[in-house]
Amino acid sequence: MNRIFNDPDLMVEDAVSGYLKAHDDLVSATTNPRVIKVKSAPKAGKVGVVTGGGSGHEPAFLGYVGEDMVDAVAVGEIFSSPTAQAFFDAFKASNGGAGVACLYGNYAGDNMNVKMAVKMAAKEGIAVKTVVANDDVASAPKDELAKRRGVAGEILMWKVGAARAAEGGSLDEVIAAAQKAIDNTRSIGIGLSPCTIVAVGHPNFQIKDGEMEVGIGHHGEPGVSVMKTKPAAEMADMMLDYVLPDLPFAAGDKVAVLLSGLGATPIMELYILYNRIAEVLGQKKIAIKHNFVGNYFTSLEMMGATLTVMRLDDELDRLLARPARSIGLVK
Amino acid sequence: MNRIFNDPDLMVEDAVSGYLKAHDDLVSATTNPRVIKVKSAPKAGKVGVVTGGGSGHEPAFLGYVGEDMVDAVAVGEIFSSPTAQAFFDAFKASNGGAGVACLYGNYAGDNMNVKMAVKMAAKEGIAVKTVVANDDVASAPKDELAKRRGVAGEILMWKVGAARAAEGGSLDEVIAAAQKAIDNTRSIGIGLSPCTIVAVGHPNFQIKDGEMEVGIGHHGEPGVSVMKTKPAAEMADMMLDYVLPDLPFAAGDKVAVLLSGLGATPIMELYILYNRIAEVLGQKKIAIKHNFVGNYFTSLEMMGATLTVMRLDDELDRLLARPARSIGLVK
Numbered sequence: 118m119n120r121i122f123n124d125p126d127l128m129v130e131d132a133v134s135g136y137l138k139a140h141d142d143l144v145s146a147t148t149n150p151r152v153i154k155v156k157s158a159p160k161a162g163k164v165g166v167v168t169g170g171g172s173g174h175e176p177a178f179l180g181y182v183g184e185d186m187v188d189a190v191a192v193g194e195i196f197s198s199p200t201a202q203a204f205f206d207a208f209k210a211s212n213g214g215a216g217v218a219c220l221y222g223n224y225a226g227d228n229m230n231v232k233m234a235v236k237m238a239a240k241e242g243i244a245v246k247t248v249v250a251n252d253d254v255a256s257a258p259k260d261e262l263a264k265r266r267g268v269a270g271e272i273l274m275w276k277v278g279a280a281r282a283a284e285g286g287s288l289d290e291v292i293a294a295a296q297k298a299i300d301n302t303r304s305i306g307i308g309l310s311p312c313t314i315v316a317v318g319h320p321n322f323q324i325k326d327g328e329m330e331v332g333i334g335h336h337g338e339p340g341v342s343v344m345k346t347k348p349a350a351e352m353a354d355m356m357l358d359y360v361l362p363d364l365p366f367a368a369g370d371k372v373a374v375l376l377s378g379l380g381a382t383p384i385m386e387l388y389i390l391y392n393r394i395a396e397v398l399g400q401k402k403i404a405i406k407h408n409f410v411g412n413y414f415t416s417l418e419m420m421g422a423t424l425t426v427m428r429l430d431d432e433l434d435r436l437l438a439r440p441a442r443s444i445g446l447v448k
Numbered sequence: 449m450n451r452i453f454n455d456p457d458l459m460v461e462d463a464v465s466g467y468l469k470a471h472d473d474l475v476s477a478t479t480n481p482r483v484i485k486v487k488s489a490p491k492a493g494k495v496g497v498v499t500g501g502g503s504g505h506e507p508a509f510l511g512y513v514g515e516d517m518v519d520a521v522a523v524g525e526i527f528s529s530p531t532a533q534a535f536f537d538a539f540k541a542s543n544g545g546a547g548v549a550c551l552y553g554n555y556a557g558d559n560m561n562v563k564m565a566v567k568m569a570a571k572e573g574i575a576v577k578t579v580v581a582n583d584d585v586a587s588a589p590k591d592e593l594a595k596r597r598g599v600a601g602e603i604l605m606w607k608v609g610a611a612r613a614a615e616g617g618s619l620d621e622v623i624a625a626a627q628k629a630i631d632n633t634r635s636i637g638i639g640l641s642p643c644t645i646v647a648v649g650h651p652n653f654q655i656k657d658g659e660m661e662v663g664i665g666h667h668g669e670p671g672v673s674v675m676k677t678k679p680a681a682e683m684a685d686m687m688l689d690y691v692l693p694d695l696p697f698a699a700g701d702k703v704a705v706l707l708s709g710l711g712a713t714p715i716m717e718l719y720i721l722y723n724r725i726a727e728v729l730g731q732k733k734i735a736i737k738h739n740f741v742g743n744y745f746t747s748l749e750m751m752g753a754t755l756t757v758m759r760l761d762d763e764l765d766r767l768l769a770r771p772a773r774s775i776g777l778v779k
Contacts, residue, residue: 135721384750385504386451387466387750389466392462
């Protein structure tokens, strides 16, 4: 296994340590080694914006901590939820007295730990409200939205929520903006290779040579179908065929498109995929107002990509456009 | 081969097309489909900054076209030099009447084509001067600097040259700054897996499971040694042991550090490597003034990383710090 690590059980510690050394102009450690905050947090009177999730998805989650972005992040083990204590400490690190918006993804561990952390915060008088991202159309049918996982759409939710908080929005306004963001967002992934957690030592699932898995989750959760690999244009068409009817998106819509590699996909191949996505959206009279193409939400060294499309109204457009600075996203 | 492409022979066309669609606020096509320029180029009175190289290294080379960055880029086939015509057309696209600085890497094809393009430009009265990057310490001994390849140090050379041009520097001043940048820069790579050009269909070289190749080039050029994989800290120490004595760097130096993944390396593993690099430089009293950790100069889906260290004086420090906007690098 040709990877870069010291002790396989201390990869998160080492990575967080390196991240803090690299970006000490922007972020800082807290008393909890699994919580990182933007240096300027907490800001008095501003709603704190918190997220958290497992490691191995870099730049998610910690890379979206920044100025006018996420204020504090709870860092989990690789592909595992952060602890309730880490979420709670992230709430405290970001709390400027106006409450905390915890914007996270719909996974069992995260749900449980956030719920506990919200109770811990309530006891200390910190108001925390949550939005749970569920943008992955492949993870459950449309009539079971609450079962759907959160994937790269979370990034757009964070950007929107954080921008609303930076504008001076109240906790309810931040929550409403973030909820609207994710409600108008749909994603799907295609996996072309598995990935390996170093401490486990073997791939967490299999994808055969010449096959791809449509709808795969960020931890190798089964997708909706396994099929022969297709030309990029057909991959793009298929992703759009899952995403567009689900909301549904329609002619005249303005959208943001986020196309993320899963880790090992060459950047030029993401642009090959984007080329077709932009072409088809143009044909359908859906206008791309913001786009993000790159490694925004990865799964270690998985090969493949996720497509995220968000329908914009004036508020979402304005909030996405607002300047922000983080390692994962600069506007 | 589970990759994202349509016609394997048209991958560059498709990727360039997608890149132009994604970033049409910043860059634009030219009459030569293999030349991309920043929208604002040419700027009257400003020295044009040009680079070029093979595709498959994204965000290099085209991703470094931007505001106060590279003005125009010549795009080659995957792992192949752009044509002389493409370099020439890039010179014309960036020429604002103050001459053009062509800052590129030391490869046989690029040398030949740039040389021809410079002659073509001279016939049209466009003054072009060149700097050839040769930062890869593993590619030739120190007494044969002219044989060394250019690798990720090129990015710092482009940043410095482009910033000097943006400041209003003359062609000679831009060339002098870029030459000083690369003269003070040293790099080395470690390869952990090979990569595959889709049109070829099999890996361009082999790295065995459990082995790594120290000093590997961006196209699989042989390194200085193949050995068993080592813990990240030992990889970092080894990279520094090649890079630091070569210039040499010494206590009291201020430096920029660029740690780039080769394509498939999980971002968290780059931070694990950076953690040790920053630690050792600290112990050696070498101060990191700028750092860049991420996928800055890749080789398709190769696993591994390159370390680049640049010694700074006040001018280089100032030029690296100057704001700039490109897909690959934002300051």
